[in-house]
Amino acid sequence: MSDPLVVCQQVSKVFKDFWRRDRAKAVNALTFDIRPREVFGLLGPNGSGKSTTIKMILGLLTPTSGRIALFGKPPTDVSIKRRIGYLPEESYMYGFLNARETLEYYAKLFELDYRTRVKRIDELLDMLGLTNAQFRPVREYSKGMQRRIGIAQALINDPDLLILDEPTTGLDPIGTKQIKELIIELGRHGKTVLLSSHLLADVEDCVDRLVILYGGQKRAEGTCDDLLVSQSKTLIEADTLDEATVAEIDRLIRSRTDGGITKVAKPRQSLEALFIDIVERAKSEIVTSGATAGGNTASFLKGEEVQGDALIEQLVLKSEEPVLADVGGRAAGSQAAVLAAAAAAADNSVIGDLLAAGSNADTRNVTSGQEREAGRPTRGGQTSSTSAPPLAPRVAPSQEAIDNSLIGGLMGDGGGNQAGRSGDQGEKKSGPQSGADRGGVGR
């Protein structure tokens, strides 16, 4: 396993007043690390020390004790900042600059040459739906637009480590969805992402591992599956069943186990899904003066900025090398991008196989061990070894095919995906509700 990208060892931060007296202990003996190419979540309620931790990682604060290392160097090392992109909790921009000037400024700080700057700025503005508003001063932007330009400046240098502090704050559900997709895609393409948020549903969809903070201390650490999956229950989805059928199933369960059916409910579409659906239909009819819906992910973020010989080399590589699907993770090595695409393709084929595995592929979607929500964007996916069929080596499809299949899945243009989406939303709970259910998550 490669060395961690970010290492925090027994990090503490105590804020002092003017007279050097201790005022507040924001972070207390925090230890965690972030591995390369993973999306890492930093969760916690307000005041739990998330932002303080991030600021110490970035050198904006000095730890009172402990050690922090980024890429093996201290946070104050200027050279490592070339590989970092940072989006603070609020977008602190120069109000007198317009969007293009803002990105131009930050691009120059990274010493990007003119062509690269222009290309990336155009792509980022398009990706974030700011092309029409690029010449307006940033101070005239809505909060959501300011957030988008903040994201753009965090991505301008194609960072290896992307640190996002509450990235979806101020964004509508469409924008939130886009950001989550972006994070997942960045992770798939070998970026390391540190995501801090208290919007748990947003984090759950994106991260590989997470740490939960409270009072500046680590309370839990692990993958979503490790932390969230309930091993003591099984959830089954089916078409509408009458009471008699339900009773029969209950009797069957009781005959085989000590318990019976604990809950029967009708699934319902989430408000987020309804919202997205309505907006997607409306956007083709009305042109707004604000931010528009975003475009495709910028090519440089997908590692598509290849020219000439490099392009030929990649194409040759794709056609010659067999790709091994690694269920547990992502293949390492110099062809990381290609192999990552292959892994994604393998994941999609698993999803397809699962959907087709029942007697009625359009009506049944059975999960076991973990919730599989085919309608929502997910990470590369870790299937349970007990339920998933073995994967055959496949030749990696093109990146475009992967994107199209994902997008198709998200937009519900396949029958199986449509049913899968309606099925999984029966038990879906929103973030705050989940927190309330658990009873331990504060605000």
Added chain:
Amino acid sequence: MKLRSTLADLDRVQQSRGFKIVATCIALGAAIAICIAYGLYKSSLESPSKVTVDASEYQALAPTGDEAADKEAAAVIAEQRSAAEATSQIINEILSSKQAISGFVIGAGVLTALALVVIWLGLGLTYLGLLMVSALLAWLSILVGRGKDLGIASVGLVALIAAFTALMQMLRLAFAGTGPVMAIARNTLIEAVRMKVSLIFIVLMVFGLAALPLVLDSEQPLRYRIQSFLQFSTAGSFWLIALLVLTFSVASVATEQRDKVIWQTMTKPVAAWQYILGKWLGVVSIAAALLVVSSSGIFLFTEYLRSQPAIGESESYVSRTGQGLTEDRLIVETQVLTARTTVRPLPLALDEAQFEKNLQDRVESEMQTLQQTTGTAEELRSKRAYLRETISTSLRRSVQMAYRVIPPGQAVIYRFEGLNAAKASNRPVILRFKLESGANRPDASFKITVQFAGASPSVIPIGLGQFHTLPITPRIINESGGADLQVINGDISTGQPNEGALSFSPEGLEISYSSGGFQANFFRCVAVLWVKLGFLAMLAIAASTFLSFSVASLVSMAAFLAAEGAGFVNSALENYWTEDEKGNVLIVNTITAKIATVVGAVFKVYADLRPTSRLVEGIELSLGDVLAGTVVLLGITGILYAVAVFIFRKRELAVYSGN
């Protein structure tokens, strides 16, 4: 729509390379043609008739038989003839310089350079239209009877704004490169123009400069008009730009920290030294642009004023009497629009043995008065040493002050040294003096007699509190570059002394000689002003790295005022007493004097440069002074820079303490 499309077409034309090349050729050609035409016009003018000395007026008197008296009379006549010839020489040089076109060429060069900048920024047609509109406005103002001054002010206003805008565009292009320093400097430039607070200063300066000619009184002597304009325009511009530099520097750095905008800069690969340097470069660039604009306007209008008729002239350089130059014109050319080196008299050489004896007596007297005759030997020794130091300083100061006072009917000799260059140039020198009396009564008339060693005495009626000048031949300077001047409080010819004692202020007596031209001196003064602004910018930036906006502003302003006032403080300290008449130490005065001494010492270099007053008084700011001052000020700026970088690196930017 049609207008918009026409404007768009015109914009495309002025952005095209072909247009830029053609416009450049036209601008250069026009500038050269105008300079040549002006030169031809000047040369076609009838050369002013040279002023000559009528030898018949200085013929030797008939011998009286007294050889000594005859010899003395002949010497007096020779001296008077020499003085007349010196005056004629100065006048002839001035009349010759009127034929020179250097000032016009420089002005035309500056305007041409700005025009080229505008053309290559793709704004050629825009600015041409702007100037045509302003010219139309000026013409209309003349038509409606508002006078040509209002017209000139309107054109000047538009020209200043246009020049500033073009320069800022040029600077943005100059800082268009990649890298943190360039990016931050460019961003600072943009911020300055788009921030309302800086725009206010810029507008004030531009409007003030354009309106200043309107308040000049045309009935005043030309020298006063020129000096007033130079004083108010140069000092006013510098103060406005300095306030802008201080305010903007603090605002730019402190508010970025307060508003957390700096987080997104300092989490990029930007070192602290790059951030501070970038900010400083941006601010000094703005200051440079404003200085260029204001100084260009000041220089051009000063040359315009020079071309106006002086008091007693029918037209410029032509006296109504038809002979020579008027006094007003002479003073303008020899004392105001020139660069003079001044030499002040040496302090009185004390008989140190006698001084020591007097000092000892005073010390013992003080010890007796204070009844300090008992105590341990160490205490007595310490007290004596303290008294000795204070009394010695006080005595020396009193002696030098007394040296500058001339009782009625008495004479005092003043020695000058360092006039070797004046003697070598063999050009007339100027004796310049200002006398004060106890009451400075405006109704009283005074006469003094001045006499250089080896020359005849001159009786001069004087007004108190104003400078008087007397051209003198360089033959009064001896071989070692020295000159002795005797000043008598009274009229030697009538033997009548004045009513009261007269005194020179510390800078009220000097010999000056021309050592350069006004143009070069003007540009050196502007260069020094820019170096000062650079120092102020770094001072403000350094303060704002760790202070809030309000506190940093106060600190910067206080330092600026202390620096500007250091010259006054240093000269006032000479007359500031820390003891009362009985010799008792005044604690408040002592503390004040200590603080003032430190402030004066810290900012001595800054204060001693005095570019504005030198410009107004026509005193040379030599290249050596400029370089020395620049080195020292840049060194201090560098120290402030190092301090700012050190502090900034240690700052926890996510903790703001300045709310």
